Amino acid sequence: MRAEDRLKKAIERLKALYGPLSPPGDVSDPFKVLIRTILSQNTSYKNELKAFRALEEQVGIEPERLASAPEEDIARCIRPAGQHRQRAKRIKEVAKLVLERYGGNLWGLLRNKPVLEAREELMSLPGVGKKTADIVLLFCARKPVFPVDRHILRIASRMGLLGPRVDYDAVSELAIRALKPGDYLFAHLALIRLGREICRPRKPLCQACPIRDLCDMGSGAQRVGQMAYAPAKPIRSGQPLR
Ligand code: SF4
Missing domain, CATH: 1.10.1670.10 (Helix-hairpin-Helix base-excision DNA repair enzymes (C-terminal))
Incomplete structure (x- = not known):
């Protein structure tokens, strides 16, 4: 066959x-899905969730909050996910770029750009590879990527x-x-x-x-x-x- x-x-x-089956968590906010997927890289589901929840509670997973938060605060929250310093730096950079390029809202990119273009743009963010970009595109906007x-x-x-x-x-x-x-x-x-x-x-x-x-x-x-x-x-x- x-x-x-x-x-x-x-x-x-x-x-x-x-x-x-439904994707985990809230997929109505592509920025949160993006950050959660960055946190999920090379870590267990349990540790990813711990890090995501701590970040949500202690800093807030919004581009403005993450862009202005001290890197050490982000790192402390996401420690359970591992490589916390490196990831904190990336998350802060991603938040700044999402603010600069998209005014803090990724929906315009997901809804208005052709899928391959949107994928390329997501992949130009630090720490965002094919899998992370495809998850955001599929989970949030049901774009035809796998x-x-x-x-x-x-x-x-x-x-x-x-x-x-x-x-x-x-x-x-x-x-x-x-x-x-x-x-x-x-x-x-x-x-x-x-x-x-x-x-x-x-x-x-x-x-x-x-x-x-x-x-x-x-x-x-x-x-x-x-x-x-x-x-x-x-x-x-x-x-x-x-
Ligand atoms: S468990 Fe994995 S290796 Fe075994 S039959 Fe199923 S798909 Fe194949």
Whole structure:
């Protein structure tokens, strides 16, 4: 089966299993989504949330407040996310640039610019790469982009969807070819949930995996009788999604 068809089938199955999924937090404010995604880079969900909440409570996640706040105050709040000094500097710079370029409001950029142009502009902000820009575009404005995180990369690689070419662009482009734009958000969230609960970095629970027959690694393990993975566990509800 073609990679596009396998991915499409996998997402249909996850849709039946998970039902509708929503992005975490408030997506009505693109600046907050931007800062939260910057905080999420290379850290756990728990620490990202701790840092985000402290910043919200103690400084306020608004361009004006962050641009005028002392860097040390920002750094202290976001310490749980790691690399706090470097990130504080970036966050302050981002806030200043958002104020200068967009008057503190990113909606004009998201709504009025062509998607690729808006993506480029977001990526010109310090600390904002493809994933962060795509998350803001998809979560807030439902633009037709497909953000790829480490869980999605891992699943694509294990499923054997792209051979050795498993990188951000290849996976993102495959998802865009395979799925309808209206399914991008669900697919992104569903694959992350699958990656956290079943297709974990270590000891993936292939026996409990709903897309095992579509996966090279899972079906290969089944064929040769390699059932060395940990036994199936039920999916935990209430797991935070990102
Ligand atoms: S079958 Fe195993 S390796 Fe494949 S997606 Fe499922 S958990 Fe991951």
